[in-house]
Amino acid sequence: MKAWEMPATMVAEMVREGSLSAVEYVSKILERAEETEPRINAYITLLKEQALRRAEEVDRTVARGEDPGRLAGVAVAVKDNIAVRGVENTCGSRILKGYRPPFNATVVEKLLREGAVIIGKTNMDEFAMGSTTETSAYGPTRNPWNPERVPGGSSGGSGAALAAGSATLALGSDTGGSIRCPAAYTGTYGLKPTYGAVSRYGLVPYANSLEQIGPMARNTADLALLYSVIVGHDPRDSTSLRDSDTRLAHVEHIDPSRLRIGVIRELVEDPVDPRVSRAVWSVLSKLESMGASVEEVSLPLVEYALPAYYIIAMAEASSNLARYDGTRYGFRAPGATWEEMVVETRTRGFGWEVKRRIMLGSFILSAGYVEQYYVKALRVRSAVRRALLELLSKHHVLAGATMPIPAPRLGERIRDPLLLYTMDVATVLANLAGIPALNTPADVVDGAPVGAQFMGPPMGEPLLLGVSRLVEEATRFRDEVVQP
Amino acid sequence: MKAVIGLEIHVQMTSLKTKLFCSCPADYRGAPPNTHVCPVCLGLPGALPVVNMEAVKKAIMLALALNCRWVAEKVVFSRKHYFYPDLPKNYQITQFKGGGGMPIAEDGYLELEMGGDVRRVRIRRINIEEDPGRLVYTEGDITSSPEVLIDYNRSGIALLEIVTEPDISSPREARVFLEKLRAIIEYLDIADLDLEGAMRVDANISLPGGSRVEVKNIGSIKEVEKALSYEMVRQKSLLSRGTRVDRETRHWDPVRGVTRPLRVKEEEEDYRYFPDPDLPPIPLPRELVDAAAALLPELPDARMRRFVEDHGLRREIAYALAMDKRLANFYEETLKYYWAPRTTAVMLAVDYLGFLEKNKLRMGEDRLTPKLLAKLVRLVDEEVITPEQGKHLLFRVAREGVDPEEVVEREGLRALRSEDELRTIVRRVVEANPKAVSDAARNPRAVNFLVGRVMKETQGRAEPRLVRRLVVEELRRRGVRVEA
Numbered sequence: 001m002k003a004w005e006m007p008a009t010m011v012a013e014m015v016r017e018g019s020l021s022a023v024e025y026v027s028k029i030l031e032r033a034e035e036t037e038p039r040i041n042a043y044i045t046l047l048k049e050q051a052l053r054r055a056e057e058v059d060r061t062v063a064r065g066e067d068p069g070r071l072a073g074v075a076v077a078v079k080d081n082i083a084v085r086g087v088e089n090t091c092g093s094r095i096l097k098g099y100r101p102p103f104n105a106t107v108v109e110k111l112l113r114e115g116a117v118i119i120g121k122t123n124m125d126e127f128a129m130g131s132t133t134e135t136s137a138y139g140p141t142r143n144p145w146n147p148e149r150v151p152g153g154s155s156g157g158s159g160a161a162l163a164a165g166s167a168t169l170a171l172g173s174d175t176g177g178s179i180r181c182p183a184a185y186t187g188t189y190g191l192k193p194t195y196g197a198v199s200r201y202g203l204v205p206y207a208n209s210l211e212q213i214g215p216m217a218r219n220t221a222d223l224a225l226l227y228s229v230i231v232g233h234d235p236r237d238s239t240s241l242r243d244s245d246t247r248l249a250h251v252e253h254i255d256p257s258r259l260r261i262g263v264i265r266e267l268v269e270d271p272v273d274p275r276v277s278r279a280v281w282s283v284l285s286k287l288e289s290m291g292a293s294v295e296e297v298s299l300p301l302v303e304y305a306l307p308a309y310y311i312i313a314m315a316e317a318s319s320n321l322a323r324y325d326g327t328r329y330g331f332r333a334p335g336a337t338w339e340e341m342v343v344e345t346r347t348r349g350f351g352w353e354v355k356r357r358i359m360l361g362s363f364i365l366s367a368g369y370v371e372q373y374y375v376k377a378l379r380v381r382s383a384v385r386r387a388l389l390e391l392l393s394k395h396h397v398l399a400g401a402t403m404p405i406p407a408p409r410l411g412e413r414i415r416d417p418l419l420l421y422t423m424d425v426a427t428v429l430a431n432l433a434g435i436p437a438l439n440t441p442a443d444v445v446d447g448a449p450v451g452a453q454f455m456g457p458p459m460g461e462p463l464l465l466g467v468s469r470l471v472e473e474a475t476r477f478r479d480e481v482v483q484p
Numbered sequence: 485m486k487a488v489i490g491l492e493i494h495v496q497m498t499s500l501k502t503k504l505f506c507s508c509p510a511d512y513r514g515a516p517p518n519t520h521v522c523p524v525c526l527g528l529p530g531a532l533p534v535v536n537m538e539a540v541k542k543a544i545m546l547a548l549a550l551n552c553r554w555v556a557e558k559v560v561f562s563r564k565h566y567f568y569p570d571l572p573k574n575y576q577i578t579q580f581k582g583g584g585g586m587p588i589a590e591d592g593y594l595e596l597e598m599g600g601d602v603r604r605v606r607i608r609r610i611n612i613e614e615d616p617g618r619l620v621y622t623e624g625d626i627t628s629s630p631e632v633l634i635d636y637n638r639s640g641i642a643l644l645e646i647v648t649e650p651d652i653s654s655p656r657e658a659r660v661f662l663e664k665l666r667a668i669i670e671y672l673d674i675a676d677l678d679l680e681g682a683m684r685v686d687a688n689i690s691l692p693g694g695s696r697v698e699v700k701n702i703g704s705i706k707e708v709e710k711a712l713s714y715e716m717v718r719q720k721s722l723l724s725r726g727t728r729v730d731r732e733t734r735h736w737d738p739v740r741g742v743t744r745p746l747r748v749k750e751e752e753e754d755y756r757y758f759p760d761p762d763l764p765p766i767p768l769p770r771e772l773v774d775a776a777a778a779l780l781p782e783l784p785d786a787r788m789r790r791f792v793e794d795h796g797l798r799r800e801i802a803y804a805l806a807m808d809k810r811l812a813n814f815y816e817e818t819l820k821y822y823w824a825p826r827t828t829a830v831m832l833a834v835d836y837l838g839f840l841e842k843n844k845l846r847m848g849e850d851r852l853t854p855k856l857l858a859k860l861v862r863l864v865d866e867e868v869i870t871p872e873q874g875k876h877l878l879f880r881v882a883r884e885g886v887d888p889e890e891v892v893e894r895e896g897l898r899a900l901r902s903e904d905e906l907r908t909i910v911r912r913v914v915e916a917n918p919k920a921v922s923d924a925a926r927n928p929r930a931v932n933f934l935v936g937r938v939m940k941e942t943q944g945r946a947e948p949r950l951v952r953r954l955v956v957e958e959l960r961r962r963g964v965r966v967e968a
Contacts, residue, residue: 316761
């Protein structure tokens with residue numbers, strides 16, 4: 001087995017017992033990245049020397065007879081909207097060019113404490129606004145399965161790095177599907193945690209009330225391992241749940257014959273692409289044949305969820321992105337006065353999708369419209385949450401497609417924002433409701449994977465991870481590294 | 485002519501150890517620029533605010549002290565958006581009624597005594613919010629400086645915003661209101677308002693027939709009275725000439741003693757308020773508010789009443805003491821050493837304050853202590869020295885920290901030590917004062933009187949304690965039951 005194909009659990013175990021040198025393994029991953037990056041562009045920053053130095057440190061720790069931690073030596077890719085001290089933090093935007101945070105995100109601290117090697121910062125849609133990783137100011141990321149197609153987004157760099165073997169684990173962030181979407185299109189496993197389970201401290205905000213950092217991996221055990229490291233209460237994040245680590249950091253053993261799955265009809269029927277639906281049903285029928293009960297349910301609110309999601313996300317985004325003005329850090333355009341400098345910086349520093357969302361968000365929050373749009377969207381959000389919790393009181397998990405269409409070709413969706421936004425129809429539900437949701441690979445369509453989505457009750461991660469393991473056993477879709 | 489005046493007061497909670505949303509020290513005065521900063525108060529992307537609960541506690545205490553009939557059932561922070569270089573996020577975290585947000589308290593009042601009348605000034609609301617940073621003009625001011633530097637040390641300092649209804653009818657009343665508010669804030673240990681910039685006032689004033697004029701950012705209570713007086717004269721003269729008084733915002737120039745137009749608002753600014761998604765509402769159970777109520781210290785009004793009723797002080801003296809927490813504490817501390825409330829009160833409220841003012845000193849910058857003052861008061865009270873001598877001695881004690889008893893002894897007021905000689909005089913005084921002798925059993929003051937007489941006979945040279953003992957002995961010898 002090649003180093004870049006190894007599961008994280010194996011790497012960590014071998015490094016810990018001294019049978020694998022972290023330096024040797026990390027060198028291989030870097031070699032692989034050198035080879036695949038020209039075609040894939042998964043990374044904005046690849047931390048070559050820093051990663052090797054870190055790997056040496058891990059090897060020395062092992063040599064001293066000490067335990068470097070549960071992620072000993074494992075190469076983890078970190079999405080470029082998560083702060084790593086001293087490493088450029090662009091969020092895929094020109095406006096943050098050159099900004100190096102003086103602090104680590106809480107999840108990064110946790111990775112380092114467990115011996116992980118941060119291999120680089122991955123490409124993403126600008127400020128996580130997009131589902132294709134095409135809005136990045138640093139060029140699009142291509143899907144390693146089929147470089148004509150997008151890897152999904154916004155955590156497209158993280159998904160592509162896993163599929164290409166230039167990382168063993170990856171962190172993404174999910175505001176409306178940004179982990180599950182690239183997981184679906186790159187044939188990987190991706191978990192959007194319960195809101196508040198993982199600290200957002202150090203995650204550059206797009207829409208604070210919706211997003212979570214989450215793990216991405218090539219198999220369920222790796223996914224659970226990474227999740228167990230990053231989950232947990234953080235006093236620096238006021239939206240962080242208490243005691244979430246002890247409750248959420250394990251994979252529940254599931255007896256399939258007792259598992260009740262509700263399939264959300266709206267997420268497997270028209271307008272969902274029949275090829276995607278077929279793939280989802282094939283996964284579900286495998287679970288059924290293992291003894292699970294699979295029942296169709298309806299969620300008519302799906303139609304309202306998407307506009308509500310975009311209203312809330314854009315409102316919060318317009319506020320969050322106000323701070324990028326060239327005064328303190330990042331890109332600064334020249335200007336005769338401060339006002340001129342700010343206008344010029346924001347005009348040149350932001351891409352068109354970001355500007356669109358800032359403008360719409362500002363409009364949504366303006367006096368006279370805030371009730372009509374924002375407050376109404378919050379009501380829809382509560383209704384969606386209630387409806388999902390109601391369904392989850394009858395079914396252990398809810399299932400459907402992750403993405404309504406197979407991976408589009410580059411440029412296919414990006415021109416029409418409405419077409420782009422409808423890609424998120426199935427994923428935004430979990431963000432609105434704050435519940436955990438996960439993508440498992442389902443099948444390959446037109447040379448690129450499509451995924452199945454499972455949603456669980458709040459704190460239902462152990463259950464979802466258990467279901468993921470069942471799916472993985474049924475599909476045998478695991479540890480897929482492709483040659484781009 | 486009666487004016488209609490409303491005030492908006494910003495008070496820095498200087499007694500807090502840390503800023504409102506991070507653990508940077510709140511005491512930024514005198515620190516080199518941008519040294520009391522962190523990712524949170526610099527608004528770096530990904531840093532998250534955490535509410536300083538001490539600030540919330542103090543705000544609730546103030547709300548209760550200001551008789552607020554409505555205290556929020558939850559603490560909600562909202563974002564107020566505007567672009568300005570001193571505002572690192574380009575939004576200020578504050579409180580706002582609307583869209584789910586609310587102030588910490590509403591609907592209170594403060595009673596003032598104005599020339600025998602009790603006036604009630606209603607409090608519209610109290611907010612908690614963060615202070616922006618500070619702009620530093622290298623040359624001249626905002627209009628002339630070629631460059632502007634920004635110091636973010638002040639960024640994130642906790643502020644209370646107190647807004648009154650337009651219930652104030654004269655500049656003097658505004659001053660009395662602010663003095664009382666200041667006393668309450670100091671009693672609640674919220675702030676030391678002598679610190680530069682700790683209290684900033686915006687004052688709205690209109691005269692019958694004129695529009696409302698706002699005078700922004702007045703730095704002290706005295707300046708508020710001056711600025712409002714200036715505005716009254718200005719507006720009156722405009723109106724008497726038949727000129728309109730326009731609605732406008734003006735700036736108070738304390739150096740020239742005039743207000744000047746600041747800017748003409750072309751349109752209402754839209755701050756796009758919405759509840760901060762990084763700060764979930766904090767429930768304020770009624771028990772917590774009740775507990776805070778139970779913790780309220782004695783407030784200036786109650787203390788003044790006690791000084792009048794229990795100590796027998798004159799109202800004006802009691803008011804002067806009670807309105808100055810440190811002075812009132814000093815007074816009560818002094819009484820612990822020697823109980824002579826009236827002498828002590830007059831020495832503090834008249835002589836001592838006069839001394840401080842004359843020497844431009846603040847309490848604590850001189851060397852007077854309660855213990856030294858008590859000795860001094862006793863010397864006066866026992867008529868060892870005259871009140872006039874006492875006053876001069878007070879100045880010396882405050883300046884030099886000398887022991888008044890030692891000074892009296894050293895400088896001509898040396899005690900007459902021969903007990904035989906003194907006994908003769910004592911006997912003579914006692915025989916000459918039969919009424920005092922008969923009073924002595926009931927009234928220790930009669931003893932004091934006799935002691936005083938003896939002191940006089942000795943031209944102040946006797947050691948008062950000795951005289952006292954001899955007087956008591958003489959009285960007891962004559963069958964009068966007196967305490968030693």
